[in-house]
Amino acid sequence: MHTLLPFLLAMVAVIVLLNMWAAKLKIAYPILLVIGGLFISFIPGLPIVRIDPDLIFFIFLPPLLFQACWTVSFKEMKKWWRMITSYAFLVVFFTALSVAVVANHYIPGFSIALGFLLGGIVSPPDAVSTGAITKFVKIPKSTTAILEGESLLNDASSLIIFRFAMVAVGTGQFVWQDAALTFLWMVLGGASIGLLIAWLFVQAHKKLPTDAPSDIAFTIIEPYFMYWIAEQLHASGVLAVVSGGLYMSAKRLIFLNSASRIRGYSVWESFVFILNGIVFLIIGLELPEIVSGIRSKGIPLSTAIGYGALITVVLIVARMISAYASMLATLIFRPGVLPQIRTFKRMLFTPLILGWTGMRGVVSLAAALAIPVTLDNGNAFPHRDLILFITFVAILLTLVVQGLTLPYIINRWRPFDAFMNEESEEATKKEMKRGLKQHVYEHVKEKYANEANPHAGVQLFMKQWEERAKANDEDLMSARTKEIFTEILEVQRQYLTVLNENPKIDEEVIRQQLYQLDLEEERLKII
Structure with missing residues (x-):
């Protein structure tokens, strides 16, 4: 403990310094955090940071999702709900399916179930990375709304795929009828549980004699309660947090006073920044240990990198195809929704921007680290180290390649200048x-x-x-x-x-x- 605590405090200091450096260089801070973590991991004598796989989702996801609900525009989400849901569910499933097929075909020993497991891990784009990168460029409100709305829902859909794939890998079978009923309960039950708990918390805020510190303390524990109760009832904890967070965000003027809103904004901004920073730093810190793991399995590093690059290409291509297919379907079936997208330049670049904003990050890392070391029967989980390594490569490549080139693409070609009034x-x-x-x-x-x-x-x-x-x-x-x-x-x-x-x-x-x-x-x- 005496060794680990100074290291954790030093991690927070490094996160702050790298964020300031990233702001000066005008690049997204997750990129520097991942690279910085990778370099720091080579310093001899550092303690190994490990998080219990059973706790990884519970520690990081609820507050990150909850805070995102308070910043997203619910009005814009309703306006673009068709495209948001298509990206959050259909595109995620198509991406996971593409990864499963390619992994099963090109990676020796990878079954379809393992492929879907990997696909569920790497399919959701990371909202933090996208937001940090698009901060330095100007994009239309509609594009921002789609990206923000997608980020709230794609985590739930990808983790549902992840959970089903885990069952298939562990049992060796997959019953579609049971899966369909389970899916409905996870979606409907998760949303209903989140709304109910959020309503109860709103009543507590209104009727109890709370002040700003107690209000803020309540908001910190609320997403954890929503997530934990939903998971205990085998529903989607992610959807519980999202539905409850959106409800409480809409009611903030009713149950929070001005002091709670002002101070809570600052507290949550710092809290979420540190959580995100720790996760991205862990990505770099964990990579050398994962490399030693795949080497112990007899897999050459160059081969593993090739697998990671292949899956990354699949992710980018699948999202690009989905982006243009979604735009085409919207123009055919809902032309009135896109009154301004009538020029060839914007019709060409809007799907490109949506497709190129597929940086992976927090959720993919959390899902990968949540894979158990052994199955229920005591056998080692198949290809766990390789799945982790491929996930890390996908995160690194999408952050560095797409993250660094996205601002250049927008600033170089300026596809939205005519629409940024x-x-x-x-x-x-x-x-x-x-x-x-x-x-x-x-x-x-x-x-x-x-x-x-x-x-x-x-x-x-x-x-x-x-x-x-x-x-x-x-x-x-x-x-x-x-x-x-x-x-x-x-x-x-x-x-x-x-x-x-x-x-x-x-x-x-x-x-x-x-x-x-x-x-x-x-x-x-x-x-």
């Missing part, structure tokens, strides 16, 4: 704020204009909203003025909630304004 977004913000101020002014005028002996603060508010200007005289902030100001903030939140129902308004713009209102409310408390 920054002036339109700025105009939307101005129009929203103009409507917000007018709405507040009318509310104040109607309710307080005829109040007997109005406070100086009230008069100031009348003038403030009428002139569209912000008051600077804090001396007028009496208790009554603060009460009215707090009410005005709530009126603005209600206005923004209604405005968010407009499909033309970007939900991120609404969230930014809501965050500003939270900051205003917290500033008001200390005046």
